[in-house]
Amino acid sequence: MAIEFRQATAEDMSQFGTLTEYVYAGAFGSGDDNLSTQATQADWTICAFDGTKLVASYATIPFTMRANGNAMALGGVTTVGTLPEYRRQGLLRGMTERAFARQHEAGQSVSALWASQAAIYQRYGYAAGSVMGNYAIDTVDIRLLQEADPSYNVARCSIADGFEELRNIYREFITERFLYLHRAKPLWNYNILQADDNSGPVHAAICRNSLDEAVGYVIYTLRPAKVSHEARNQEIEIRDFAWLDLDACRALWSFIARHDLVGRVVWRTAPRDDPLPELLAEPRLLHAQHKEGVWFRILDVAKALTERGYLNDGQLVIGVAADPLAPWNEGNYELSVRDGAAKVAGTSNAAEITFSIKTLASVFTGFRRVRELAGWGLIDARGDALARADALFATAHAPHCPNSF
Numbered sequence: 001m002a003i004e005f006r007q008a009t010a011e012d013m014s015q016f017g018t019l020t021e022y023v024y025a026g027a028f029g030s031g032d033d034n035l036s037t038q039a040t041q042a043d044w045t046i047c048a049f050d051g052t053k054l055v056a057s058y059a060t061i062p063f064t065m066r067a068n069g070n071a072m073a074l075g076g077v078t079t080v081g082t083l084p085e086y087r088r089q090g091l092l093r094g095m096t097e098r099a100f101a102r103q104h105e106a107g108q109s110v111s112a113l114w115a116s117q118a119a120i121y122q123r124y125g126y127a128a129g130s131v132m133g134n135y136a137i138d139t140v141d142i143r144l145l146q147e148a149d150p151s152y153n154v155a156r157c158s159i160a161d162g163f164e165e166l167r168n169i170y171r172e173f174i175t176e177r178f179l180y181l182h183r184a185k186p187l188w189n190y191n192i193l194q195a196d197d198n199s200g201p202v203h204a205a206i207c208r209n210s211l212d213e214a215v216g217y218v219i220y221t222l223r224p225a226k227v228s229h230e231a232r233n234q235e236i237e238i239r240d241f242a243w244l245d246l247d248a249c250r251a252l253w254s255f256i257a258r259h260d261l262v263g264r265v266v267w268r269t270a271p272r273d274d275p276l277p278e279l280l281a282e283p284r285l286l287h288a289q290h291k292e293g294v295w296f297r298i299l300d301v302a303k304a305l306t307e308r309g310y311l312n313d314g315q316l317v318i319g320v321a322a323d324p325l326a327p328w329n330e331g332n333y334e335l336s337v338r339d340g341a342a343k344v345a346g347t348s349n350a351a352e353i354t355f356s357i358k359t360l361a362s363v364f365t366g367f368r369r370v371r372e373l374a375g376w377g378l379i380d381a382r383g384d385a386l387a388r389a390d391a392l393f394a395t396a397h398a399p400h401c402p403n404s405f
C-alpha cells in the first residue's frame with residue numbers, strides 16, 4: 001500500500017503515543033501516561049500512514065525563542081520516530097520536507113530539536129546550537145574568590161508562592177540572550193518544577209539585593225544517600241539557575257555551599273558562558289564536562305535575518321548555497337542593519353560571503369564565529385566581509401537552551 005503523509009487527527013493520537021512509546025522504549029512513559037500523547041497536539045504533527053496505520057511520527061511545537069533582544073517564532077521538532085518495519089524507506093525525509101514547507105508557510109523561520117543521534121539531522125541542515133555544561137562539585141569545594149555583597153540574601157520559598165517572581169527573573173535573564181525559550185507553564189513544569197519519583201520534592205530559593213529586589217534564583221532537588229561519603233551523602237541537583245548580576249550568582253552558590261550534608265552538587269544544563277568557573281578559587285573541582293545541546297536550523301533565511309536582533313550596524317551581501325529541503329533559501333541577500341534593526345532583500349549583486357544553510361545556522365545564534373568557520377575552510381568570503389560578518393552576527397552571550405522538549 002502507498003504511504004500517505006498527513007497531519008494526524010485527534011483519533012490518530014493514541015496510535016501516535018503507541019508508536020513513540022515503542023521507538024523511545026518507554027522512556028517517556030507508556031499507555032495513557034505517555035508524554036508524547038499528552039503533550040502533543042494533533043495539529044502540530046505530520047505523520048506517515050500505511051492505510052489507517054500510523055507508521056512514522058513527527059511534530060513541531062510552536063515556541064518563541066530569544067534572539068539577541070528580539071523574540072522569534074521557533075518550531076521545536078519532537079517525537080520523531082519510524083516503526084522499524086518501515087525504516088530506511090525515506091519516511092523521515094518525507095515528513096521533514098513537508099514540515100519545513102508548512103513552517104515556511106506559517107512564518108516560522110527557524111527550527112530546533114534535541115537529537116537522539118546527531119547524524120540524523122545534520123544532513124537536513126541542522127547545526128549545533130548550544131552546549132550543555134555538566135558540573136559535579138562537592139560543597140566543600142565551592143570556595144569563591146570574592147564573597148557576594150553582604151546585603152544580598154537568599155531565602156527559600158514554595159514554588160507556588162514564588163512562581164511569579166521566578167518567572168519575572170527568568171524573563172529578565174533571557175531577554176538579551178539567544179535560544180532560550182519563552183516558557184509557558186508546561187515548559188516550566190517539564191524537568192524544572194514538576195517533582196518525579198526519582199528526585200523527590202523540588203525546592204526554590206530566591207536572591208534579593210539591598211533594595212529587596214529579586215535578582216536571582218536556583219531551583220533544585222535535594223536527595224539523601226546519593227553520594228558515597230561518610231559525612232556528606234546527600235546530592236543537590238540544580239534544575240534551573242538565573243541571575244541578574246554577579247553578586248546574585250555568588251550569593252546563590254554560597255547558599256548552595258551551606259548545605260553541609262551535600263557531597264555533590266550536580267548541574268547538567270549550565271550554559272557555555274556560565275561565570276561560575278571564573279568565580280571559584282579552584283574551578284577544576286567543578287569536574288565540568290560539556291556535551292552537545294540543541295540543534296538549530298534556518299528555514300527561511302530572509303525572514304530569520306530580519307527577525308534576529310543585532311548588536312552592531314553594518315551591511316553585507318550574503319550568499320546561501322543550494323538548500324534542497326527548503327529550496328526558497330538559495331540566493332543572495334543584502335543585509336543592512338541600522339540602529340539594531342535589519343532590512344533584508346534578495347539581490348543580484350555578487351555575494352561577499354557564502355554560507356551553506358548549516359554554517360549560516362552556526363553563526364546566526366553566535367554558536368560559532370564567522371572567522372572560525374572560515375579558518376576551517378567552511379565559509380568563503382571576499383575582502384573585509386569576514387570582519388563585517390563577525391560584527392553583524394555578534395551576540396552578547398553564548399546561545400543556550402536549558403529546556404528539553
Ligand SMILES: CC(C)(COP(=O)(O)OP(=O)(O)OC[C@H]1O[C@@H](n2cnc3c(N)ncnc32)[C@H](O)[C@@H]1OP(=O)(O)O)[C@@H](O)C(=O)NCCC(=O)NCCS
Nearest residue numbers: 023080081082087088089090091092093114115116119120
Ligand atoms: C531516526 C528515524 C526516525 C529515521 O526514520 P526513517 O524513516 O528510517 O528515515 P529515512 O528513511 O527518511 O532516512 C533519513 C536519512 O537518515 C539516514 N538515517 C536513518 N536513520 C539513521 C541513523 N540512525 N543514523 C544515521 N543516519 C540515519 C538514512 O540513511 C537517510 O539518509 P538519506 O535521506 O540521506 O538517504 C528512525 O530510525 C527512528 O525511529 N529511530 C529511533 C527513534 C529516534 O532516534 N528518533 C529521533 C529522535 S530525535
